[in-house]
Amino acid sequence: MxxxxxxxxxxxxxxxxxxxxxxxxxxxxxxxxxxxxxxxxxxxxxxxxxxxxxxxxxxxxxxxxxxxxxxxxxxxxxxxxxxxxxxxxxxxxxxxxxxxxxxxxxxxxxxxxxxxxxxxxxxxxxxxxxxxxxxxxxxxxxxxxxxxxxxxxxxxxxxxxxxxxPLPAAAYNAVLNAAQSTEIDDTARRLAKGRPGLALAGTHGADARRCAELYAAMARGETKDAWEDRQDMEQWLALAPLVFRDLAVARIGAGEPLLVTDAPKTEDIGTVLEKYRAVQRVQTRSAFNLNKGITWQYVSEIVRSKKWEVGSRESGAGSQEEL
Ligand SMILES: [Zn+2]
Missing domain, CATH: 3.40.50.300 (P-loop containing nucleotide triphosphate hydrolases)
Structure with missing residues (x-):
């Protein structure tokens, strides 16, 4: 010992x-x-x-x-x-x-x-x-x-x-395997990479899966916001970068997906990056008491757009101004 x-x-x-x-x-x-x-x-x-x-x-x-x-x-x-x-x-x-x-x-x-x-x-x-x-x-x-x-x-x-x-892979897996009593789901294991305490806490995995589900809801065009409250919205915005990371990874064909295992491989990488930046900008504004319903619509618009050109939106008095 x-x-x-x-x-x-x-x-x-x-x-x-x-x-x-x-x-x-x-x-x-x-x-x-x-x-x-x-x-x-x-x-x-x-x-x-x-x-x-x-x-x-x-x-x-x-x-x-x-x-x-x-x-x-x-x-x-x-x-x-x-x-x-x-x-x-x-x-x-x-x-x-x-x-x-x-x-x-x-x-x-x-x-x-x-x-x-x-x-x-x-x-x-x-x-x-x-x-x-x-x-x-x-x-x-x-x-x-x-x-x-x-x-x-x-x-x-x-x-x-x-x-x-963070632990190297071998030590990380050894620690998780030694903690047999707890069932660790795959998402939590991948996300917590090298941080066994987080994987064992488990909540990370559940939050992340929910983030991916809500992203899918936006992509399907659901207009009613599915965030339970402001805190839920803020948590989604904090995790959303992982979704865009997965879209980029799927497009490039390198690396393991963290959240979105069935990401389309067709999305243009430049568009993914623009969408990522646009959502990140929303997140930096979340301290300003964003309206949940309007934010959902705005973020959905980003998620669904085929080509997201930030410049054209920011120049006008678009929905972003209303946030
Ligand atoms: Zn002793």
Whole structure:
């Protein structure tokens, strides 16, 4: 057990294990990389290794009482933080400060694990920065984020950054196959490529299939909008680029389709690109309270047109202006 449990992240794990071997443990670490690739699992192994009672060569045994407590979330020296209502607030950061102010109870290190660290609001970030500037002795703070660019520079620059990449195909398939209990549909597997956490969550696949179905409805000329609400519409607009990608892939005859398995091979590639751009422009406007019914008609018009010439539409006071 230990680091070898994690598949496909050899490089970052070697770096992490090295910090323990050489006893150069950073007081703050930042794990970055896409959602669903194993940052949190890796973080837990690292935290296990820090406090493992049977540690060997900088790795966790996975079986001692300390390792088991960390795995089950019951170690008194580990505080795990997650956003509450999409946000990490200053009260939570205060509780981190209080937690770190005390000496380790039974382990070598006190550790705080902050998931989705980019969800810290401005007050929380400012308070947290002070903690980072004066890290208490025997403490480790581990931040996880898929969006490091949204963290303030002042926080990022004080952390030892460890980058995680989507898994290579072999490791990805191995992780999914090992999770036999969950049935993963093919769409989810293809879409989540290299991100097993997303494939296992499954929702991605269902959303994507629905996106393809609504696209087909537009192509058939259904005039009544089929979006349930604004959120549904926005989600469709966010996923729609994948449909156009599939149309392009079908035309070129290269690559696997992600959503549309029966895309026509006849559509002119330039037209596909123009349609793609036109829908993307609608998406960038979705912050402006688009009317659902009108947007459906407008997007349907793009989808159905044989030749979509953006210039001619934008010059006049066409339906786009009414959006
Ligand atoms: Zn152990």
């Amino acid at each position: 230990g680091f070898s449990e994690i598949k496909g992240h050899e490089r970052p794990l070697r770096i992490l294990q090295g910090t323990i071997r050489r006893n150069r443990i950073p007081s703050a670490l930042l794990f970055t990389g896409d959602s669903g690739i194993g940052k949190r699992s890796s973080a837990l192994i690292y935290l296990q290794a820090l406090n493992c009672l049977e540690r060997q060569d900088g790795d966790a045994c996975g079986a001692c009482t300390s390792c088991r407590k960390i795995a089950s979330g019951n170690h008194p020296d580990l505080l795990s933080i997650q956003p509450d209502g999409g946000e990490i607030k200053i009260e939570t950061i205060r509780s981190v400060e209080e937690f770190l102010a005390m000496k380790p109870y039974e382990g070598r290190k006190k550790a705080v694990l902050i998931d989705e660290a980019d969800a810290m609001n401005i007050n929380a970030s400012n308070a947290f920065l002070k903690t980072l500037e004066e890290p208490p002795a025997d403490s480790v703070i581990l931040l996880i984020t898929a969006n490091p660019d949204t963290l303030p520079d002042t926080i990022r620059s004080r952390c030892f950054q460890v980058r995680f990449s």
